[in-house]
Amino acid sequence: xxxxxxxxxxxxxxxxxxxxxxxxxxxxxxxxxxxxxxxxxxxxxxxxxxxxxxxxxxxxxxxxxxxxxxxxxxxxxxxxxxxxxxxxxxxxxxxxxxxxxxxxxxxxxxxxxxxxxxxxxxxxxxxxxxxxxxxxxxxxxxxxxxxxxxxxxxxxxxxxxxxxxxxxxxxxxxxxxxxxxxxxxxxxxxxxxxxxxxxxxxxxxxxxxxxxxxxxxxxxxxxxxxx
Numbered sequence: 001x002x003x004x005x006x007x008x009x010x011x012x013x014x015x016x017x018x019x020x021x022x023x024x025x026x027x028x029x030x031x032x033x034x035x036x037x038x039x040x041x042x043x044x045x046x047x048x049x050x051x052x053x054x055x056x057x058x059x060x061x062x063x064x065x066x067x068x069x070x071x072x073x074x075x076x077x078x079x080x081x082x083x084x085x086x087x088x089x090x091x092x093x094x095x096x097x098x099x100x101x102x103x104x105x106x107x108x109x110x111x112x113x114x115x116x117x118x119x120x121x122x123x124x125x126x127x128x129x130x131x132x133x134x135x136x137x138x139x140x141x142x143x144x145x146x147x148x149x150x151x152x153x154x155x156x157x158x159x160x161x162x163x164x165x166x167x168x169x170x171x172x173x174x175x176x177x178x179x180x181x182x183x184x185x186x187x188x189x190x191x192x193x194x195x196x197x198x199x200x201x202x203x204x205x206x207x208x209x210x211x212x213x214x215x216x217x218x219x220x221x222x223x224x225x226x227x
Contacts, residue, residue, distance in 0.1 A: 002104075002155060004034040004148050005076050006141070007069065008111040009051060011036035013141050023149060026158045034148065042071040052114055061115030069110055069121050081106035083127045084147070085117065086140030090129030093143075097130065098150040107151070111140030178216040 006014055014036040017023065026032045040049035044067045052062040073083065082104045091097075101107055110117070110126060122129050132143045153159055181200040189198045203215045 001030060002032045002102075002152075003078075003106040004032065004152075005106065005108045006034075006036040006111060006144050006148075007039050007072050007076075007108065008036060008139070008141050008144075009039050009113055010139065010141060011038050013139075014145060017145050018148075022158060023152055026152055026155070029157065031155055031157050032152055034152075037072065037076070039068050039072060042068040042075070044068070044071075055115065059115070063115050064112055064117045064121075066118045066120045066125070069117075069125055073108065073125060076108060078106050080104055081108060083108045083110065083125060084144075085110045085122050085126035085129040086112065086131070086143040086147075087117070087122065087129040088131055088136045090131040092134075093130045093132050093147055093150075095150070098147070098154060101147070102151050102154045107148070109140070109144035109147070111144055113139045176220070178219040 008014065018027075018034050018036065023032075023034065027034060039051050043049040043051050045051075051068045052064045055061075055063045077083065082101060084101075084107060086109060110121060130143070130147065132146050137143065181204060185200050185205065187198045189196050201215070203211050206212065
């Protein structure tokens with residue numbers, strides 16, 4: 001069973017998403033194990049459970065220290081594990097990374113807060129630092145959840161139908177999936193007091209599989225995006 005461990009000072013923000021929909025069912029089927037741990041449980045400050053301190057050299061805010069992360073990893077880390085620090089300055093997470101990370105038995109995500117994490121965590125404890133975009137969030141929990149979601153759906157049995165994993169966006173870098181349509185065949189869309197009939201492309205209604213395949217391939221190429 002593949003294991004995911006999230007180290008955070010706010011484990012309660014992860015639980016609702018982890019217990020819902022596909023991730024929830026994957027855990028019920030025992031295909032994966034996902035746990036959010038309270039980093040404060042490994043705080044060297046036994047009284048106040050403090051895990052942050054003022055940065056050396058001055059500056060605003062507080063920085064999360066190395067001690068609690070180190071002690072937690074000593075307790076949680078097993079063989080064939082990969083430790084990931086979620087960081088705005090990390091490498092951009094891609095579908096290729098999801099496939100690569102899906103090969104590990106255990107993934108541990110270190111989630112920062114406040115003004116960041118002591119650099120020694122990235123340099124000596126984490127195997128890599130990953131980001132989900134060129135922007136800054138208030139914490140690393142959302143990036144961890146996004147990466148866990150992307151990785152979990154690649155595990156056999158999680159999506160139910162393996163065909164769901166074929167012809168997906170970003171399987172080939174920069175190439176997006178073809179457009180999809182469903183019922184109704186014609187939808188009367190009202191805008192600016194005018195009604196426009198939004199129709200499904202005729203070829204998809206033809207039942208001609210070769211033409212449909214050709215149309216989808218053409219549409220996929222038309223949705224190529226630079227990376």
